[in-house]
Amino acid sequence: MTSTSADQSLHALADRIAIEEVLARYCRGIDRCDADELARVFTDDAEIDYGDGPKPVDATIDGLMAGLGAMRLTQHNIGNVLCDVDGDAARAETYCVALHILPGTDGEPDVELVVGGRYLDRLVKSDGRWRIANRIYIMDWNRQQASTMQHRGGLFDTLNRHGARAPGDPSYDWWASES
Secondary structure, eight states: OOHHHHHHHHHHHHHHHHHHHHHHHHHHHHHTTOHHHHHHHEEEEEEEESSSOOEEHHHHHHHHHHHHHTSSEEEEEEEEEEEEEETTEEEEEEEEEEEEEEOOSTTOOOEEEEEEEEEEEEEEEETTEEEEEEEEEEEEEEEEEEOOOOSSSGGGTTOOOOOOSTTTSHHHHHHHSOO
């Protein structure tokens, strides 16, 4: 392998890692209901279509914060990432399974909604930073049932640290602390 081809391979690998970081930050922004974190993963003029037509990024983030903020918790887990980088442009298909706990109504238990789908993203690199410029979401399946989630009791009764929305989640203090 020549020095030039080795450099190209390293740059391609660095780009792929940076793109996967953007995808992970999206999940963090969603699950912590952190609008600022979400805004950082998209270009200012991004269009996002979760299945109900393309919308500008600002309207999408506002809608996500309202909808997801009304839920008790969400957890998005990304898996397989197919990525094709071409200079400062890239396309990615990312598998996702997301858990949503919706508050029960009229004395009914909370509802557990699990959704499996994929994100089809067009990304661009500007000023050395990758961001999502266009996103299309494809829902492959979903399941809804009464939630059995609990924070107290049983095997985990002694655990006192739980996830929360921003800025109350313990990770915010952890990231802000010095090494």
